Amino acid sequence: MTVIPNSIHARDIASIVHPQTNLAKHREVGPVVITHSEGARIFDDGGKDYIESVAGLWCASLGFGVERLAKVAYEQMRTLGYYHTYRHRSNQPNVDLAEKLLSIAPVPMSKVLFQCSGSEANDTAIKLIWYYHNAIGKPEKRKIIARNMGYHGSTAATVSLSGKADMHADFGLPFAPFLHTEFPHYYRRHEDGESEEAFSTRMADALEIMILEEGPETVGGFFAEPVMGAGGAVLPPATYFEKIQAVLKKYEVLFIADEVICGFGRTGEMWGSRTYGLEPDMISSAKALSAAMQPISALMINEKVYQAMLQQSAKLGPFAHGYTYAGHPVASAVALEVIKIYEEMDVVGRVKSISPTFMGALEQHGDHPLIGDIRGAGLICGIELMRDGVARVPFDTGLKVAERFQENALKHGLIPRTVGDRLVFAPPLIITESEIAEMSDRFGRALDDTWAEIR
Numbered sequence: 528m529t530v531i532p533n534s535i536h537a538r539d540i541a542s543i544v545h546p547q548t549n550l551a552k553h554r555e556v557g558p559v560v561i562t563h564s565e566g567a568r569i570f571d572d573g574g575k576d577y578i579e580s581v582a583g584l585w586c587a588s589l590g591f592g593v594e595r596l597a598k599v600a601y602e603q604m605r606t607l608g609y610y611h612t613y614r615h616r617s618n619q620p621n622v623d624l625a626e627k628l629l630s631i632a633p634v635p636m637s638k639v640l641f642q643c644s645g646s647e648a649n650d651t652a653i654k655l656i657w658y659y660h661n662a663i664g665k666p667e668k669r670k671i672i673a674r675n676m677g678y679h680g681s682t683a684a685t686v687s688l689s690g691k692a693d694m695h696a697d698f699g700l701p702f703a704p705f706l707h708t709e710f711p712h713y714y715r716r717h718e719d720g721e722s723e724e725a726f727s728t729r730m731a732d733a734l735e736i737m738i739l740e741e742g743p744e745t746v747g748g749f750f751a752e753p754v755m756g757a758g759g760a761v762l763p764p765a766t767y768f769e770k771i772q773a774v775l776k777k778y779e780v781l782f783i784a785d786e787v788i789c790g791f792g793r794t795g796e797m798w799g800s801r802t803y804g805l806e807p808d809m810i811s812s813a814k815a816l817s818a819a820m821q822p823i824s825a826l827m828i829n830e831k832v833y834q835a836m837l838q839q840s841a842k843l844g845p846f847a848h849g850y851t852y853a854g855h856p857v858a859s860a861v862a863l864e865v866i867k868i869y870e871e872m873d874v875v876g877r878v879k880s881i882s883p884t885f886m887g888a889l890e891q892h893g894d895h896p897l898i899g900d901i902r903g904a905g906l907i908c909g910i911e912l913m914r915d916g917v918a919r920v921p922f923d924t925g926l927k928v929a930e931r932f933q934e935n936a937l938k939h940g941l942i943p944r945t946v947g948d949r950l951v952f953a954p955p956l957i958i959t960e961s962e963i964a965e966m967s968d969r970f971g972r973a974l975d976d977t978w979a980e981i982r
């Protein structure tokens with residue numbers, strides 16, 4: 528693309544550092560400027576339309592513009608557009624939202640802490656693991672374990688928690704108390720003849736060995752996404768969480784379910800924890816909580832954690848943590864309305880009923896020479912690009928297959944997400960059958976073009 532002087536593209540290049548963007552390449556190619564939307568489609572400033580197959584960043588569950596939510600935000604801004612929740616202050620939408628979340632939690636939860644992003648929710652959970660163990664007289668339980676390729680955020684602590692080496696490089700991270708156990712990617716990592724159950728046993732054994740080697744008296748928490756999102760939409764293998772949770776219970780390690788992507792219907796239940804039988808002590812949620820229309824996140828904690836905090840607060844005084852916009856009335860009012868919309872549309876029923884169409888549309892490309900494996904649940908699916916899908920031989924990295932696919936997908940009007948040589952699909956939960964058909968058609972054309980380039 529030639530960047531025209533003084534265009535929005537040129538002004539962007541001159542003024543913005545974009546997250547997760549190749550900075551040198553950005554200077555050459557400039558931004559794709561998105562102007563408006565229609566259902567699961569977005570349009571760029573040249574009028575070209577794209578099917579958004581990952582709902583932005585797995586978050587725009589109701590599409591990219593919702594009149595009803597705009598009205599709620601407008602009304603709330605007129606009556607109380609801001610007030611904080613520090614020092615005993617409160618507001619109606621925030622209380623209503625907290626009650627609503629507790630009423631739909633997948634396991635009994637006691638209280639909610641609000642923040643503005645998934646990272647902040649997980650950062651808060653990290654602090655609470657430490658606070659809790661201090662409260663119960665086990666201050667040495669400071670180590671926190673997550674999984675290789677897990678993703679929990681971009682702050683210094685949550686990216687340390689995340690198992691993404693590319694996000695640690697040259698930042699001097701991860702911080703010391705964060706450890707990473709095995710990446711439970713069955714298709715890529717199972718041994719020949721190893722069943723999903725046996726693979727899960729091996730994953731749980733690896734976790735137990737790590738805890739024993741570190742000293743169980745030093746391990747305080749474990750984080751997991753029910754389905755790993757930024758790791759490549761990787762589903763947990765059969766019996767994985769059952770076996771992992773048995774290890775956590777044995778060594779009194781708090782379990783935090785990161786539901787930032789999975790919460791609110793994505794996996795075909797309201798929570799990924801429900802789909803996969805998780806019984807966490809804390810649950811972080813964001814993204815679809817407000818259908819991405821307001822920056823808000825919620826961390827739910829169980830009674831055990833709350834009682835310990837109560838005890839500490841009695842000893843230390845105020846609970847010394849918070850964010851200026853925590854419990855923001857406008858964000859809360861919008862999130863509350865979003866949950867009302869989910870109930871009216873029966874979001875779980877909708878995802879369950881459209882999931883076979885979605886999976887079928889992707890699986891029809893299963894025999895394509897680029898594709899090695901396709902697995903999904905609800906409206907999330909991960910597809911592995913492989914030179915030989917049966918023998919599990921990957922493409923040479925020098926071929927840059929995913930990068931080529933990405934270019935071809937954009938050309939054909941499909942916004943994809945790639946993670947290494949994995950393709951990820953997680954469209955808005957309102958995607959229609961005809962949009963799914965279009966997505967599949969564009970996907971097929973992008974695959975064919977990519978194959979033509981490398982065969």
Ligand SMILES: Cc1ncc(COP(=O)(O)O)c(C=O)c1O
Nearest residue numbers: 644645646678679680756787788
């Ligand atoms: C599972 C998970 N946790 C946490 C985060 C961080 O959320 P945020 O970008 O809102 O800070 C993300 C973001 O993609 C995520 O996928």
